[in-house]
Every structure is written in structure tokens, then in C-alpha cells.
Amino acid sequence: MSVEAPPAARGDSAVESGAPVVELKDVSCRFGKNFxxxxxxxxxxxxxxxxxVGDNGAGKSTIVKMISGYISPTSGTIEVMxxxxxxxxxxxxxxxxxxTVYQDLAIVSExxxxxxFFLGQELFRRVLGIPFLRVSEMVRVCDAHLAEVGLTSVRSARQTAATLSGGERQSLAISRANYFESRLLLLDEPLAALSVRETRRVLxxxxxxxxxxxxxxxxxxNMDHVLPAADRIAIMHRGSISRVVHKGDLSVDELSDAVAASGTEDHVG
Ligand SMILES: Nc1ncnc2c1ncn2[C@@H]1O[C@H](COP(=O)(O)OP(=O)(O)O)[C@@H](O)[C@H]1O
Ligand SMILES: [Mg+2]
Known part of the structure; x- marks a missing residue:
């Protein structure tokens, strides 16, 4: 069962624009016998x-994989716009x-x-009907975006991604969403194994x-990361969304307690 708090009123851009970007309606995903x-x-x-948020194995990554097209729901509906x-x-x-930005899969090192930056969405120009990659244009756009997200240690968009630190890779992947004006960005533990400085930059x-x-x-x-960044927080437990709370409703400690408690009692309100 899931009980969802609507987004906060007053000055909330989400409420002003009305419709959700993505909506999961009674979605389930089963692997063999297990949901x-x-x-x-x-x-x-x-x-x-x-x-x-939620314990390991709660189903968080499975939610991301269903929205991002890696796996299909067993039942239920996903709506986009x-x-x-x-x-x-x-x-x-x-x-x-x-x-989508995954912990490891975000960037190809080689x-x-x-x-x-342009993977799968390359810019082309047609000459006599034949498509040519617009390389210098893509290098220029990428250089500009690297500067915008503060990747100042990067000398050129032509260097390989192997030269980037973990945090720089995540920032590059996130800046793609920005450039392509995506509707939805899915971030599955993007801060795992990042330094404090890198974490701040990604946030x-x-x-x-x-x-x-x-x-x-x-x-x-890490509730210390989620609480400042999120407007609302959904708590998952054993494949179900047990609660959705607003940012201001719980402190970091209360949120951690709520995640732990979701394992011991049924939150349906
Ligand atoms: N491809 C798969 N095949 C079988 N079981 C899976 C598969 N992917 C995830 N699971 C199981 O589904 C549950 C939820 O996993 P996951 O969504 O990765 O949790 P979380 O990201 O919250 O840690 C776990 O019990 C996991 O073992
Ligand atoms: Mg996961």
C-alpha cells in the first residue's frame, strides 16, 4: 500500500505546473516468485x-530500472506527462x-x-543526404557545460573520461540532463564513494x-544528503512505499528512525 502526501502548496513549482512528470500507478515487479x-x-x-530511501533490497533500484526502460513492470502503469x-x-x-545516472554505469571511461556527453543523442549535419557528426559543435557545447558545472580541472572535452574522478563523472552525467532539457533525472546513489568536496559539487x-x-x-x-536535497521523501520497505513525507516534516534523525521503523510496523497513514 502506498500513501502519498501531495507536494507542498505555496511557491511550489510542481503545484503551479500541475501534472506529474512521471506517475507510477500500482506498479509491481516480480523476479521469479519474489516481488x-x-x-x-x-x-x-x-x-x-x-x-x-529504504534498506538494502527494498526495491529502490528496481523502481529506477522500470522508469528508465531497463525492465518492465509485471503489473501496473507508468505514465509520463x-x-x-x-x-x-x-x-x-x-x-x-x-x-538516468547510475553509480558506476554513468560514463564510459574509454x-x-x-x-x-552526447552518447545516443549526437548532433548531425547532412551533406547531400549523408549524415556527418558535428564534432566541433559537440566539443564546444561540452566544454561550455563542463565549465558551468565547475569541472575546472578538465582541460578539454576531447580528453577521455578515464581522467575524471568519480564526482566529476557524476557531474558530467547530470549536466547532460541539463543540456538536453530532460523531463526527469533518475539518480541511483550518485554519491557512493565520493569525497566531501565532490559530494557538494554533485549536490x-x-x-x-x-x-x-x-x-x-x-x-x-545517507539521510544527511537526502534531507537537504529533497522536497519530498518516499520511504520504501520490502518493495512497498510505506510513507511519503515533506522535507520539513522530519529531522535527519526522525527520517532515519522512520526508515528503520518501516521494518517493524505497517505505516499506512
Ligand atoms: N534481476 C534480478 N533478479 C532477481 N532478483 C532481483 C533482481 N534485481 C533485484 N532483485 C531483488 O529485488 C529486490 C530489490 O532489489 P533492489 O531494487 O536492487 O533494491 P535496493 O536498490 O533498494 O537495494 C532484492 O531482493 C533483490 O535481490
Ligand atoms: Mg539499489
Whole structure:
């Protein structure tokens, strides 16, 4: 069962624009006999960061994989901008404006930064009907965005991604959502194994994305990171969304307690 608090009124860009970017309606995902996600309902609004927290194995990554087209729900409906979707690949989800940043898979080390930035969405020019990559244009755009997200140690978009630190990779991946004006950015534990400074930078790039009215689903097991970044927080337990709270409703300690308590009692209100 899921009980969802509506987004806060007053000055909330999500409420002003009304419709959610993505809505999960009674979605389940079963692997063999086990349900990774069971009857989950969830909405993410434009310009809001929805935190998703819960124990290991609660089903958080499965939610992300269903929205991003890696796996299909066993039952239930996913709607993007009010229309039901059933993506058969991550590429389809991306074309619908859904950008995903995974802990490890965000960036291909062997490729140049600009290649990574435009992966699957390259800019082309046609000459006599033949498509040519607009390389210098892509390098220029990528250089500008690297500067914008504060990647000052990067000399050129032509260097390979192997030269980037973990935090720099995440910032590059997040800045893609910004450039392509995605509707929704899915972040599955983007801060794992990052330094304090890198963490701060990545959190700043999340803010920049939010300011563009992009909806963000942000998974992190560190409540100290989630609470400042999120507008609302959904708590998951054993495949179900047990509670959705507003940022101001709980302190970091209370949120940690709520996650722990979701394992011992049934929150249905
Ligand atoms: N491809 C899969 N095949 C079988 N079981 C899976 C698969 N992916 C996830 N699971 C199971 O589904 C549950 C939820 O996993 P996951 O969504 O990764 O949780 P979380 O991200 O919250 O830690 C776990 O019990 C996990 O073992
Ligand atoms: Mg996970």
C-alpha cells in the first residue's frame, strides 16, 4: 500500500505546473516468485526532487530500472506527462526525456568527454543526404557545460573520461540532463564513494537541474544528503512505499528512525 502526501502548496513549482512528470500507478515487479516492488504508487513533479530511501533490497533500484526502460513492470502503469508508456529499452526512455545516472554505469571511461556527453543523442549535419557528426559543435557545447558545472580541472572535452574522478563523472552525467532539457533525472546513489568536496559539487549540480524545472528522483542511503536535497521523501520497505513525507516534516534523525521503523510496523497513514 502506498500513501502519498501531495507536494507542498505555496511557491511550489510542481503545484503551479500541475501534472506529474512521471506517475507510477500500482506498479509491481516480480523476479521469479519474489516481488522486488509490490503495488507501488508514486508521482514526481517538474522541478521537485523526490528522495527515495529504504534498506538494502527494498526495491529502490528496481523502481529506477522500470522508469528508465531497463525492465518492465509485471503489473501496473507508468505514465509520463499523463500518458501511459511501456519502454522496451533505455533508449526509448531517454527519447521520452528520462535521463538516468547510475553509480558506476554513468560514463564510459574509454570515450572522450564529448562522446559521453552526447552518447545516443549526437548532433548531425547532412551533406547531400549523408549524415556527418558535428564534432566541433559537440566539443564546444561540452566544454561550455563542463565549465558551468565547475569541472575546472578538465582541460578539454576531447580528453577521455578515464581522467575524471568519480564526482566529476557524476557531474558530467547530470549536466547532460541539463543540456538536453530532460523531463526527469533518475539518480541511483550518485554519491557512493565520493569525497566531501565532490559530494557538494554533485549536490550543486542537482540544484541546477531542479532549477530548470526537471523532476528528479534521488536515491541515497545517507539521510544527511537526502534531507537537504529533497522536497519530498518516499520511504520504501520490502518493495512497498510505506510513507511519503515533506522535507520539513522530519529531522535527519526522525527520517532515519522512520526508515528503520518501516521494518517493524505497517505505516499506512
Ligand atoms: N534481476 C534480478 N533478479 C532477481 N532478483 C532481483 C533482481 N534485481 C533485484 N532483485 C531483488 O529485488 C529486490 C530489490 O532489489 P533492489 O531494487 O536492487 O533494491 P535496493 O536498490 O533498494 O537495494 C532484492 O531482493 C533483490 O535481490
Ligand atoms: Mg539499489
Amino acid at each position: 522486488a516492488v509490490e503495488h507501488a504508487s508514486l508521482s514526481i513533479y517538474p522541478g521537485e526532487v523526490l528522495g527515495l 499523463g500518458a501511459p508508456v511501456s519502454f522496451s529499452s533505455p533508449r526509448q526512455a531517454r527519447e521520452a526525456g528520462i535521463e 570515450m572522450s568527454l564529448w562522446r559521453n 550543486e549540480s542537482i540544484e541546477a537541474v531542479k532549477a530548470k524545472n526537471i523532476g528528479v528522483l534521488y536515491i541515497d542511503h
